[in-house]
Amino acid sequence: MDLPVIQRIGSAIRTQRVERSFGIDALTRLLGEYLPEEQVSEVRRAYVYGAQLHEGQRRTSGEPYIYHPLAVARILADMRLDHTTLIAAILHDVIEDTGVTKEEITRDFGADIAQLVDGVSKFRKAEGMTRAEIQAESFRKLLMAMTQDLRVILIKLADRLHNMRTLGVMESAKRRRIARETLEIYAPIAQRLGIHFIRTELEDLAFASLYPNRAVVFAAAIKEQIGDTKSIINDIESRLSKALRAEGIGATVVGRQKNLYSIYSKMRRKRLRLPAVMDLLGFRITVSKLDDCYRCLGIVHSVYRPVSELFNDYIANPKINGYQSLHTTCVGPRGRKIEVQIRTRDMHHIAESGIAAHWQYKLGGRTTSVAAPQVRAREWLSSLFEMQGGTAAIDFLENVKVDLFPDEVYVFTPKGEIRRLPRGATPVDFAYSVHTELGDHCVAARIDQHLEPLNSPISNGQTIEIITANHARPNATWLNFVKTAKARSCIRHYLKTQREDEAIRLGRRLLEKAMRELKLPMARLKNEQADEVLKLYGLDDVEDLYSSIGLGQRLAPLVARHFLPDATRISGTTATGDASPLAVEGTEGLILDYAKCCRPVPGDDIRGHISVGRGIVIHRMDCKQTHNRKISPQDWLSLVWADNVSGDYVAELRVQGSNRRGLLASIASEIAAAESSIENVHMAERVDTESADMRFVITVHDRTHLARVMRRIRRLSNVAKVTRV
Incomplete structure (x- = not known):
């Protein structure tokens, strides 16, 4: 048929x-x-x-x-x-x-x-x-x-x-x-x-x-821009058909005006006005054999002068949906640019019907290479299926939307395999397109034999080699530059899993501390009484209980009371020991939050409160929030800094002085000399032109380091006052 x-x-x-x-x-x-x-x-x-x-x-x-x-x-x-x-x-x-x-x-x-x-x-x-x-x-x-x-x-x-x-x-x-x-x-x-x-x-x-309204005005403007569309299309069709027949090529030439939305999208994408969009007309040439496509290309270029930078060979490099065709843009009558697409009839059928071509050929009793769109569609769906695991439906939908707009680049693996990625993709996207494990452990990339940062945009034809390390893990900052939905989904999945692991560790420490204060043996966390507590909270295992405590969804002292003997629990008469504060090591990661209102650093007297979804929020003892009546006294937790605490912590300074040329540069220089980094600077609105009031958000190791930074700033002649916010 x-x-x-x-x-x-x-x-x-x-x-x-x-x-x-x-x-x-x-x-x-x-x-x-x-x-x-x-x-x-x-x-x-x-x-x-x-x-x-x-x-x-x-x-x-x-x-x-x-x-x-x-x-x-x-x-x-x-x-x-x-x-x-x-x-x-x-x-x-x-x-x-x-x-x-x-x-x-x-x-x-x-x-x-x-x-x-x-x-x-x-x-x-x-x-x-x-x-x-x-x-x-x-x-x-x-x-x-x-x-x-x-x-x-x-x-x-x-x-x-x-x-x-x-x-x-x-x-x-x-x-x-x-x-x-x-x-x-x-x-x-x-x-x-x-x-x-x-x-x-x-x-x-x-x-x-x-x-x-925009569509009506736009359609009228295009009609005015093109003029007599029918006569122009007929003229170009006639010239191309005559030239092809003269060379003995049997071809069908069909012209059309491009659809409104594609023109509108191009104008918005490239920020063009309508007169600057010259290729409003498109022509399609269909032939019988693959060889004829390239012969047609030469004939078209002999009839109309080509614009060399606007040529694409999608036959050698098919699009991600299996589309194949030669695309060239030429200068047509009256200086108008026209786009010409050249393809075989089978390619045209796939271009129009895509995955539907499979069933059409099957009904027609023919077996050709129309499986390409099917194969590519299944590859795409397979990647979607992989990235949807453990992802909320709304996040999944957003990931798919990102994945549905691929302006593609073609790059190579070190073995010469082609990878198709969206324009603007980075080595991290490339790594995840090869394998999730490769993406999770990448630390750098060689692009055409040159070491490049992981956020470098990749271009057509480049060869990408990923350098990995066993200790390396995905970084939350990668989400700022990755382009593919798979990379974004894998990074988010890892961060979510990491947060859960940290919550479990912190929750275990909080519950064990609460049980020690009630003089309860840790063995009770593993006996039948633990099953009763889990059933009471509707949880499956002890790790779920730890996680809920670490994330602030449940308070450890209240959970611990469920492990008391019934009579003691009811009467409330417990022989509690001295409450020892919880040591903060600074490595708790995502489930430990440092309050921005007071920005505590090691060496400060601190306390914390449990916040649902944020875990423990740490405040300085002199912070106004520690007297907040909205937070119940039992929600506050005694904290101390551990002896082995390390890392960088954020502090905020207010610097007041005389408004003199170079003051900001001088302060920044002193902060750098004290081995501190500036995260942010805010200049208060001036009341007069003589004074300056600035706020610096900086990183320090501890309270001693902060004091050293403040001393260096105070030594500047134009600085009148330095205070910690």
């Missing part, structure tokens, strides 16, 4: 609208062109089943609800998809909007169709969930279903396309929300999966809904 001409498919999808006259008969007539009669009958049976379930339901527009699933099926039928996908499209809302279960669909239509319908259905709302959380969970459910069967996303995209075509009946706020979601998620997914014509229509429809 011959495959349909892509131009006809694209035109049908763009112009088809569901009217009251449109029904199952029109759909089955179309299906009869490429499906066996028994499969067409199954589609009709699914329609009868769906129509009965949706009986009485209407869309916002007022038409019977069944018209929507029929329209979705029609879009997929125009793409020549198999009958299983079409049946699932007709039934795609029955689980969500009717009382039918997945098991019932399995019984009546089979497990494959039930799986597709369930994959498209939204996440069922749980009590207390926000709209954003529901959307994120639904999206995660959809992507996880895609890993089982890619046809799930084809149904979802067709569903979204018809919803966008009929969006005009919605209220303004909802219309804008759906349009924004389409531009941020569904159009990029269509692009990532190589389904070009769905992407372009989704973008233009969403653009018109999100910025209606």
